[in-house]
Amino acid sequence: MNAPPPLPAEVLERVRDLLARASEAGDLTEPASFTLATADADGRPSSRTLLLKDVNENGFVFYTNLRSRKAKQLQENPWAAMTFFWQSQFEQIQVEGPVEPVSDEEADEYWATRPRESQVGAWASDQSAPLADRATLETRVREFTDKFEGEPVPRPAHWSGYRLRPSCLEFWAARDFRLHDRETWTAKGDTWSQGLLFP
Numbered sequence: 001m002n003a004p005p006p007l008p009a010e011v012l013e014r015v016r017d018l019l020a021r022a023s024e025a026g027d028l029t030e031p032a033s034f035t036l037a038t039a040d041a042d043g044r045p046s047s048r049t050l051l052l053k054d055v056n057e058n059g060f061v062f063y064t065n066l067r068s069r070k071a072k073q074l075q076e077n078p079w080a081a082m083t084f085f086w087q088s089q090f091e092q093i094q095v096e097g098p099v100e101p102v103s104d105e106e107a108d109e110y111w112a113t114r115p116r117e118s119q120v121g122a123w124a125s126d127q128s129a130p131l132a133d134r135a136t137l138e139t140r141v142r143e144f145t146d147k148f149e150g151e152p153v154p155r156p157a158h159w160s161g162y163r164l165r166p167s168c169l170e171f172w173a174a175r176d177f178r179l180h181d182r183e184t185w186t187a188k189g190d191t192w193s194q195g196l197l198f199p
């Protein structure tokens with residue numbers, strides 16, 4: 001599968017502007033949160049909230065446990081969809097496309113910015129696996145805290161990121177009487193085309 005072409009500069013600038021305005025608005029706990037939809041090999045969907053950690057012309061980056069339910073689905077079926085909704089701006093972006101793993105260097109660079117407690121937590125949490133009780137998790141946190149005492153916490157091989165490479169995007173903005181704006185950008189071959197949709 002050929003990766004979709006890089007995002008047009010104007011689209012990237014608009015995405016960044018929306019994220020910046022959401023952040024500056026100050027009323028959101030997590031202005032970079034989005035819903036990620038994935039599907040298994042049989043096409044059964046699931047979705048959950050994640051945090052966006054980077055966006056550039058090559059796509060949207062998030063980090064997670066590679067043994068989690070979402071990661072297993074992405075290994076079976078790399079197509080995913082993201083939805084950002086900013087309540088106070090009353091704007092939404094939808095992004096669809098295949099994901100690819102980020103490089104180890106990129107994951108290491110982000111890992112290094114995480115608080116030590118979060119790094120230990122990534123070792124302690126067998127994300128998406130059944131947990132007998134909270135005490136089991138707390139015991140594992142203590143075990144990994146002791147294990148890495150006095151040294152940097154290494155990034156687990158099963159913790160890294162994915163980059164969703166957009167093949168289409170839609171900017172949605174609320175307008176009066178539900179006559180909202182919907183603007184689409186769709187990759188075809190090496191180029192992007194712009195269009196509008198009825199609300």
Ligand SMILES: Cc1cc2nc3c(=O)[nH]c(=O)nc-3n(C[C@H](O)[C@H](O)[C@H](O)COP(=O)(O)O)c2cc1C
Pocket residue numbers: 030033046047048049050051052062063064065068069070071127128
């Ligand atoms: C605001 C918010 C941000 C979150 N950010 C992440 C994230 O960046 N990475 C992650 O793996 N889980 C994140 N989670 C937890 C996920 O929603 C989810 O519970 C977890 O990834 C397991 O999902 P899965 O079992 O479908 O793989 C976040 C949850 C919330 C509510």
